[in-house]
Amino acid sequence: MSRADRQDRADDRWVEHPEPRYPGERLGLPETGRTSLASWKSRIGALVLDWALSMLIAIAIFSPAVLTETDWRRFMTLAVFFVESALLSATAGGSFGQLLLRIAVMRLDGRPLGVPRAIARAALVSLALPPLIVDGNRRGLQDMICGTVVVNRR
Numbered sequence: 001m002s003r004a005d006r007q008d009r010a011d012d013r014w015v016e017h018p019e020p021r022y023p024g025e026r027l028g029l030p031e032t033g034r035t036s037l038a039s040w041k042s043r044i045g046a047l048v049l050d051w052a053l054s055m056l057i058a059i060a061i062f063s064p065a066v067l068t069e070t071d072w073r074r075f076m077t078l079a080v081f082f083v084e085s086a087l088l089s090a091t092a093g094g095s096f097g098q099l100l101l102r103i104a105v106m107r108l109d110g111r112p113l114g115v116p117r118a119i120a121r122a123a124l125v126s127l128a129l130p131p132l133i134v135d136g137n138r139r140g141l142q143d144m145i146c147g148t149v150v151v152n153r154r
Contacts, residue, residue, distance in 0.1 A: 023137050027108060027149060037138050038103040038150040047131075049097030054081035082126045090118035094153075102153040105143075113148065121146045 020026050024037040058066045058076040066076045085095040090113055093104040105121065107113055113121075121142050124130040130141035139149055 020136070024149070027137055029149070029151065033152065034154060035106070035151045038152050040138065042101045042103050042152075043138075043150055046095065046097030046101045046103060049100055050081060050085060050095045051077070053096050054078075054084055057084070078126060082122050085125060086115075086119045086122035089113055089122065090115045098150070103150055104153050105148050105150055108147050108149060117146050117148070121148060 022031045025031070030036045055066075055077045058080045061080075062073050062076045066073045088095050088099065089105050092099060093106065093113065098104060105113060105118075107117070124142035124145060125140075130145070133141040135144060137149065143149055
């Protein structure tokens with residue numbers, strides 16, 4: 001195959017799979033508005049709100065020792081975060097922080113998130129590493145594994 005033929009084939013591949021114009025286009029999501037991808041600012045803000053609420057709940061239930069002790073109580077903020085995130089994601093479509101910032105977790109196929117998927121996603125987020133591994137559609141490893149995406153509600 002000549003160099004020109006190889007170049008023509010490379011050009012054809014580019015035409016078949018052009019670069020997306022915006023994140024989420026390849027997922028069939030709109031560029032703006034309802035069900036468009038949530039911004040990083042909203043997602044990080046929701047995570048900070050969720051962690052703050054989880055810390056307050058853990059302090060209220062287990063005492064301020066959750067902030068200083070080195071025994072089992074040091075994991076109570078994480079446990080509250082996991083339960084809050086899984087429970088609210090399964091029932092309301094997003095964690096407390098996500099609901100407050102008007103973003104939601106949805107499945108790519110449009111069906112309800114469901115309890116098993118919400119638990120798996122919350123567990124992966126609780127590991128802290130999966131959210132750091134992202135693709136071009138603002139999906140963390142937890143979203144890629146669970147077939148979900150975080151979108152705007154407005």
